[in-house]
Amino acid sequence: xxxxTTFTEHDEMxxxxxxxxxxKGRFTTTPNPNVGCVLVKNNQIIxxxxxxxxxxxxxxxxxxxxxxKNAQGATAYVTLEPCSHYGxxxxxxxxxxxxxxxxxxxxxxxxxxxxxxxxxxxxxxAGIDVAYGLLESQARALNVGFFKRMEQGLPYVTCKMxxxxxxxxxxxxxxxxxxxxxxxxxxxxxxxxxxxxxLTGADTVLVDDAKLNVRLSELPCTLPTDLPxxxxxxxxxxxxxRLTPDLALFEIQSDVIIFTIKVDKSLQWPHxxxxxxxxESNGKVDLQAVLExxxxxxxxxxxxxxxATLAGKMTELNLVDEFVFYxxxxxxxxxxxSLVNFPELTSMQNTVDLTFNECARIGDxxxxxxxxxx
Amino acid sequence: xxxxTTFTEHDEMxxxxxxxxxxKGRFTTTPNPNVGCVLVKNNQIIxxxxxxxxxxxxxxxxxxxxxxKNAQGATAYVTLEPCSHYGxxxxxxxxxxxxxxxxxxxxxxxxxxxxxxxxxxxxxxAGIDVAYGLLESQARALNVGFFKRMEQGLPYVTCKMxxxxxxxxxxxxxxxxxxxxxxxxxxxxxxxxxxxxxLTGADTVLVDDAKLNVRLSELPCTLPTDLPxxxxxxxxxxxxxRLTPDLALFEIQSDVIIFTIKVDKSLQWPHxxxxxxxxESNGKVDLQAVLExxxxxxxxxxxxxxxATLAGKMTELNLVDEFVFYxxxxxxxxxxxSLVNFPELTSMQNTVDLTFNECARIGDxxxxxxxxxx
Numbered sequence: 001x002x003x004x005t006t007f008t009e010h011d012e013m014x015x016x017x018x019x020x021x022x023x024k025g026r027f028t029t030t031p032n033p034n035v036g037c038v039l040v041k042n043n044q045i046i047x048x049x050x051x052x053x054x055x056x057x058x059x060x061x062x063x064x065x066x067x068x069k070n071a072q073g074a075t076a077y078v079t080l081e082p083c084s085h086y087g088x089x090x091x092x093x094x095x096x097x098x099x100x101x102x103x104x105x106x107x108x109x110x111x112x113x114x115x116x117x118x119x120x121x122x123x124x125x126a127g128i129d130v131a132y133g134l135l136e137s138q139a140r141a142l143n144v145g146f147f148k149r150m151e152q153g154l155p156y157v158t159c160k161m162x163x164x165x166x167x168x169x170x171x172x173x174x175x176x177x178x179x180x181x182x183x184x185x186x187x188x189x190x191x192x193x194x195x196x197x198x199l200t201g202a203d204t205v206l207v208d209d210a211k212l213n214v215r216l217s218e219l220p221c222t223l224p225t226d227l228p229x230x231x232x233x234x235x236x237x238x239x240x241x242r243l244t245p246d247l248a249l250f251e252i253q254s255d256v257i258i259f260t261i262k263v264d265k266s267l268q269w270p271h272x273x274x275x276x277x278x279x280e281s282n283g284k285v286d287l288q289a290v291l292e293x294x295x296x297x298x299x300x301x302x303x304x305x306x307x308a309t310l311a312g313k314m315t316e317l318n319l320v321d322e323f324v325f326y327x328x329x330x331x332x333x334x335x336x337x338s339l340v341n342f343p344e345l346t347s348m349q350n351t352v353d354l355t356f357n358e359c360a361r362i363g364d365x366x367x368x369x370x371x372x373x374x
Numbered sequence: 375x376x377x378x379t380t381f382t383e384h385d386e387m388x389x390x391x392x393x394x395x396x397x398k399g400r401f402t403t404t405p406n407p408n409v410g411c412v413l414v415k416n417n418q419i420i421x422x423x424x425x426x427x428x429x430x431x432x433x434x435x436x437x438x439x440x441x442x443k444n445a446q447g448a449t450a451y452v453t454l455e456p457c458s459h460y461g462x463x464x465x466x467x468x469x470x471x472x473x474x475x476x477x478x479x480x481x482x483x484x485x486x487x488x489x490x491x492x493x494x495x496x497x498x499x500a501g502i503d504v505a506y507g508l509l510e511s512q513a514r515a516l517n518v519g520f521f522k523r524m525e526q527g528l529p530y531v532t533c534k535m536x537x538x539x540x541x542x543x544x545x546x547x548x549x550x551x552x553x554x555x556x557x558x559x560x561x562x563x564x565x566x567x568x569x570x571x572x573l574t575g576a577d578t579v580l581v582d583d584a585k586l587n588v589r590l591s592e593l594p595c596t597l598p599t600d601l602p603x604x605x606x607x608x609x610x611x612x613x614x615x616r617l618t619p620d621l622a623l624f625e626i627q628s629d630v631i632i633f634t635i636k637v638d639k640s641l642q643w644p645h646x647x648x649x650x651x652x653x654e655s656n657g658k659v660d661l662q663a664v665l666e667x668x669x670x671x672x673x674x675x676x677x678x679x680x681x682a683t684l685a686g687k688m689t690e691l692n693l694v695d696e697f698v699f700y701x702x703x704x705x706x707x708x709x710x711x712s713l714v715n716f717p718e719l720t721s722m723q724n725t726v727d728l729t730f731n732e733c734a735r736i737g738d739x740x741x742x743x744x745x746x747x748x
Binding site: 161163164165166167168171172173175176177178179308312315323325327329330331332333334335336337338339340341342343344345346347348351352353354355356359361364365366368370 | 538541542546547550553686703704705706708709710711712713714716717718719720722725733738740
């Protein structure tokens with residue numbers, strides 16, 4: 001087994017194709033990772049596939065099904081090390097071996113401890129030429145949430161923030177409709193659709209009477225598969241049991257998880273609502289415990305769309321990995337409401353440091369992404 | 375005289391060159407505009423020049439000096455309509471005519487009422503082929519300040535703002551060093567150097583003991599001409615006569631203008647300091663009157679680098695044309711100080727609306743430019 005340092009242009013082209021294929025699973029594969037596979041023989045693609053839905057065929061299986069017997073002697077390009085374990089489907093490393101593939105190039109080794117090099121070893125032990133490390137950063141970017149969960153047991157949390165360019169989210173009197181443009185709000189729908197869960201606080205649900213669902217009609221793109229739109233699980237922090245079943249949130253028949261310190265059993269909840277008790281921290285739900293629980297529930301990507309207090313607390317506890325700021329071309333002035341609440345900082349050494357990633361124009365607004373410097 | 379709607383690729387290439395040349399005057403031509411000129415004969419550049427310093431040769435004169443007698447029969451590309459009036463130098467339209475140029479393509483008609491088509495008319499009346507409107511928006515961008523002053527009698531005001539991504543400029547305790555990176559602060563030096571004046575309030579001078587000069591060693595580029603670095607005039611709003619001659623500001627022997635309601639004659643000021651009295655508005659210097667005065671003093675571009683109160687007041691009075699935001703990848707929290715102070719807004723209809731222009735990465739920070747929607 002070797003990490004080849006030089007790959008050919010053709011190798012790169014086929015791996016780029018495998019990455020494109022993998023992305024087609026971005027709305028559906030959870031809790032599994034997005035994976036793509038391309039089978040090549042005599043410099044021609046003879047089969048390709050991607051993982052679409054947990055419990056169904058992995059990328060390699062789908063590509064092999066197309067190639068059939070022709071797979072004998074082919075090279076397989078996969079965006080992730082083929083799996084070595086029996087899950088809901090048999091291990092792909094065995095499948096590639098049986099099909100007679102002679103070379104496997106993986107973009108990266110799987111950090112899932114159940115795999116972690118074992119897949120490549122099965123192939124290598126069978127005399128198959130094995131290499132990895134091609135377009136690795138792109139391949140890793142496909143599955144930041146899956147890898148974080150595998151490595152740390154926690155989901156990858158992306159915090160959405162929307163404000164005027166002077167960092168204000170609402171006027172002093174509470175008015176905030178609308179700060180950002182319709183295009184920015186559509187873009188949010190896309191992030192929601194790609195997430196396993198949307199996390200917010202009871203305040204946001206109560207103040208906005210928010211449904212927090214994904215609206216297909218508002219997505220700025222068509223779905224890449226025939227599968228129906230999957231609704232991310234709506235996860236609400238409700239330390240004081242302030243939610244009631246009559247809220248608009250519960251009009252949408254789709255999973256809701258409510259985290260609380262102690263469940264109030266006097267209320268009747270719809271069947272799709274689940275309460276989870278977690279330990280308390282200063283009278284509120286312990287957010288670290290919430291994230292650990294979400295990791296156990298196999299959530300890879302959590303989209304945090306909350307008010308300044310919960311967003312601030314999550315940030316302070318180092319539970320946010322990435323920020324997506326939508327900034328509108330408006331100035332609202334000093335007494336409008338601020339983006340994020342922290343306990344008072346007394347030294348510039350204590351500011352929360354980020355690293356800017358991308359800046360894009362979305363309608364009239366800017367979308368700025370930044371990674372938390374951990 | 376005609377505005378040709380189709381120009382050739384060659385025309386565009388030569389005009390682009392003329393625009394590049396014009397930019398070389400950006401640190402020096404004030405109060406004159408930046409202008410570039412390229413003379414072409416038989417598809418070869420036979421002379422080119424740009425305006426470097428008020429009182430010295432205009433772009434056309436400098437280009438004609440290089441071409442000499444060869445200018446006979448040439449085409450002139452100029453970024454601005456050649457002047458028609460006797461100022462400190464004779465009119466360029468006459469110069470081009472005398473040199474025997476057969477065609478003149480101007481990027482745009484001069485909006486200076488002293489010219490306003492008269493230059494092109496002189497040429498056209500002399501039988502010279504005349505066209506205009508090539509790369510006009512780029513040519514206009516060279517001189518937004520000059521044109522605003524010509525058209526409205528007021529300078530073009532660019533307001534600099536530096537904050538964390540959540541719109542904060544200092545901690546509650548006043549600490550602010552440093553929010554932005556050294557690269558962003560160098561970039562500010564470049565904007566200062568291109569400006570005719572730096573405008574700020576007494577507060578900023580007193581709190582930071584700021585010198586507000588341009589430091590050649592901190593400029594992120596070399597100067598485009600052999601001329602020494604011109605210091606923009608430092609203009610301070612000091613309604614209450616709080617400045618004193620012992621401040622660091624006055625260590626730099628370079629022009630200062632102090633706007634006040636009533637000059638305090640008890641203090642001795644260095645020779646380069648000038649006080650100007652203007653009318654008052656609610657106990658403070660009338661900012662509209664300040665800008666009118668700066669227009670009369672022939673300032674084209676004013677760089678506003680002030681605190682949240684003066685920046686807010688200038689914005690409120692619709693005296694700012696453009697904003698340059700430097701946003702650092704930091705979160706500082708709700709009780710840190712805000713970017714801009716306005717009287718409380720009670721409706722989202724009343725936010726100050728901008729249009730985003732560009733977003734660039736400057737070191738670790740972002741520089742976002744936006745135009746005020748007037």
